[in-house]
Amino acid sequence: MRKATVSIVLFAALAAALPTATATEVGVILAGTVQVFWQAMSKGIKRAGQDLHVDLVMRSPADGAALGAQDNVQLRMIDYMVQRGVAGIVLAPEPLTGVATPVSVAMPMVLVDRGSADYNAIATVATDNLGAGRKAALSLVPVLHKGAKVAVLRLAANISSTTERENGFLSVAREQGWEVVVDTYVGYRFRESEELIAKALTAHQGRLDAVFAPNETTAYGALRVVEAMPAGARPRLVAFDWRPEFLPALKRGVLHAAVLQDPYRMGYLAVETLVAAKQGRTPPPRVFVDVATVTQANLNDAAIQAVLASYGE
Numbered sequence: 001m002r003k004a005t006v007s008i009v010l011f012a013a014l015a016a017a018l019p020t021a022t023a024t025e026v027g028v029i030l031a032g033t034v035q036v037f038w039q040a041m042s043k044g045i046k047r048a049g050q051d052l053h054v055d056l057v058m059r060s061p062a063d064g065a066a067l068g069a070q071d072n073v074q075l076r077m078i079d080y081m082v083q084r085g086v087a088g089i090v091l092a093p094e095p096l097t098g099v100a101t102p103v104s105v106a107m108p109m110v111l112v113d114r115g116s117a118d119y120n121a122i123a124t125v126a127t128d129n130l131g132a133g134r135k136a137a138l139s140l141v142p143v144l145h146k147g148a149k150v151a152v153l154r155l156a157a158n159i160s161s162t163t164e165r166e167n168g169f170l171s172v173a174r175e176q177g178w179e180v181v182v183d184t185y186v187g188y189r190f191r192e193s194e195e196l197i198a199k200a201l202t203a204h205q206g207r208l209d210a211v212f213a214p215n216e217t218t219a220y221g222a223l224r225v226v227e228a229m230p231a232g233a234r235p236r237l238v239a240f241d242w243r244p245e246f247l248p249a250l251k252r253g254v255l256h257a258a259v260l261q262d263p264y265r266m267g268y269l270a271v272e273t274l275v276a277a278k279q280g281r282t283p284p285p286r287v288f289v290d291v292a293t294v295t296q297a298n299l300n301d302a303a304i305q306a307v308l309a310s311y312g313e
Contacts, residue, residue, distance in 0.1 A: 036216060040311050045058070048275075082106060082107070105119070127266070129161045143236060144236075148179065153184065162240075182201065210235050227249065237256055239257070259292075
């Protein structure tokens, strides 16, 4: 499609009232503020701002807003940044609707957490989500047999990061000969996800051996559903991301494993990449941040504790 340039469209009437950005001001637009994941990323971004001596202008929608009734809410925030005159933008992109893409912005943009063909960005800082989904499944290989019954609780079809994780998990399931008996979308809202997960898992007749939840909201809902099951009937739950509730669940064995991203480092590197580009250094198009698989066995390892510390544990 033809390119769309975000310039003086949505906030033109307010342009005169906007403060002028400093030469070192960076705009940051994430995909939410409530989830622990975004909170940890914000900490990394703020630390990078301090270390690199840049001012931050942070504007983020409600978690999952663009997946609900607020189409293209991030575009309005981008336009605000353009009008303000920031030196660059760090964006965790949510899908666009009814807009000519790729969108071009009149300053460098670095994507964080996920890639997107909707924007012309100079770099993407993210997890290798396909590989991370495979790691989630590999944590089950020692305990599942061929023909094991597994469930994949998908987030949303238009979120590339979780789709890649789901596909990575499913690739190992096929290699191992597991039977995927539940494969369904459960959404991004905490309460709604929990209800849909309960419905999906109880609808399966017979034993369920394992469940994969590809992000914080689905993992939280799955944990609550699995924990409510009789101890002898609980499937092994593999979660993605982290919440305070996961620690006691892991210690009790209700949670089999969690694949931890490092959102703090992701956020830090996104700002660092943008600043380096502004200084004339060409960034690599993709910067991958490693994940760690946490289990009862390695919970006290120094490397695991370091990642948990970035989540506030």
